[in-house]
Amino acid sequence: MLRIAVLDDFQAVAADFADWSRLPGEAEVVGFADHLDDEDAVAARLAGFDVVVAMRERTPFPRSLLERLPELRLLVTTGARNAAIDVAAAADCGVTVCGTGAHPTGPVELTWALILAVARHVPTEDAGVRAGGWQRTVGTDLAGATLGVVGLGRLGTRVARIGQAFGMDVVAWSHNLTDERAAEAGVRRVERDELLATADVVTLHLVLSERTRGLVGRDELARMKPTAILVNTSRGPIVDEAALVEALHEGRIGGAGLDVYDREPLPVDSPLRNAQRTVLTPHLGYVTRDTYTVFYREVVEDVAAFLRGEPVRVIAPA
Numbered sequence: 001m002l003r004i005a006v007l008d009d010f011q012a013v014a015a016d017f018a019d020w021s022r023l024p025g026e027a028e029v030v031g032f033a034d035h036l037d038d039e040d041a042v043a044a045r046l047a048g049f050d051v052v053v054a055m056r057e058r059t060p061f062p063r064s065l066l067e068r069l070p071e072l073r074l075l076v077t078t079g080a081r082n083a084a085i086d087v088a089a090a091a092d093c094g095v096t097v098c099g100t101g102a103h104p105t106g107p108v109e110l111t112w113a114l115i116l117a118v119a120r121h122v123p124t125e126d127a128g129v130r131a132g133g134w135q136r137t138v139g140t141d142l143a144g145a146t147l148g149v150v151g152l153g154r155l156g157t158r159v160a161r162i163g164q165a166f167g168m169d170v171v172a173w174s175h176n177l178t179d180e181r182a183a184e185a186g187v188r189r190v191e192r193d194e195l196l197a198t199a200d201v202v203t204l205h206l207v208l209s210e211r212t213r214g215l216v217g218r219d220e221l222a223r224m225k226p227t228a229i230l231v232n233t234s235r236g237p238i239v240d241e242a243a244l245v246e247a248l249h250e251g252r253i254g255g256a257g258l259d260v261y262d263r264e265p266l267p268v269d270s271p272l273r274n275a276q277r278t279v280l281t282p283h284l285g286y287v288t289r290d291t292y293t294v295f296y297r298e299v300v301e302d303v304a305a306f307l308r309g310e311p312v313r314v315i316a317p318a
């Protein structure tokens with residue numbers, strides 16, 4: 001019998017978003033609704049599985065782990081890439097790595113949910129109403145304010161367009177952004193320091209890499225307006241988390257909306273959990289019905305194609 005492990009199925013919905021009965025032959029699909037950080041625990045859990053389905057980059061698969069899973073034949077990641085998988089090591093271990101497509105609008109929509117929630121103090125006012133209170137804060141207008149988009153790619157461009165619909169002045173920066181590319185998106189390219197100094201909302205839409213890790217640190221936070229909002233729906237390590245907590249604690253920025261963190265799930269003792277003027281979500285950017293439909297439907301397609309000896313959406317070593 002083929003044994004398939006589905007990792008980080010927090011909502012226990014993997015079985016609902018695809019027809020696993022389409023797989024040829026008899027298969028046992030086991031979903032795990034909890035997350036394991038310890039490599040020994042992960043190795044013990046996955047022993048005996050032929051196929052593992054990884055949810056994005058939550059569970060790392062370094063060489064040391066892959067070498068402890070001799071029965072593993074196929075590793076499927078949701079999404080088209082996964083920096084947490086050592087693809088070269090997988091190839092050395094005889095493990096095929098495949099990906100899936102995605103639905104692009106979820107992270108964009110959550111970005112705006114966070115911007116609006118921070119700007120209008122939605123969690124604070126919601127809690128106040130439930131506790132019998134009324135009108136405790138004064139919100140920030142977005143119309144006429146400046147939106148700074150760091151990373152004007154597929155997602156950043158969508159975020160920029162919505163900012164324009166709110167009547168915001170939209171500026172953008174990234175390492176390779178040109179004036180022409182910015183103009184195509186209807187925004188102005190500015191240098192990073194100018195964006196940080198002038199934006200009322202700074203939103204990050206970059207891939208995590210060596211040159212983006214720690215991109216927003218103490219110096220960058222110090223350049224921001226004391227009323228500015230920082231939003232990160234990309235990857236936690238793009239922001240120096242300790243520096244952000246310090247800036248929030250000292251009131252040096254206006255607030256933050258965060259969907260991603262250095263460690264996920266966010267540790268119980270993380271100081272971010274008690275940080276003022278923040279809205280925190282548990283990496284929900286991609287967690288939508290349409291995205292999960294694409295993820296799990298294509299996971300089943302990947303497994304079926306692999307069993308036929310014709311793997312699809314293969315992620316090859318760089």
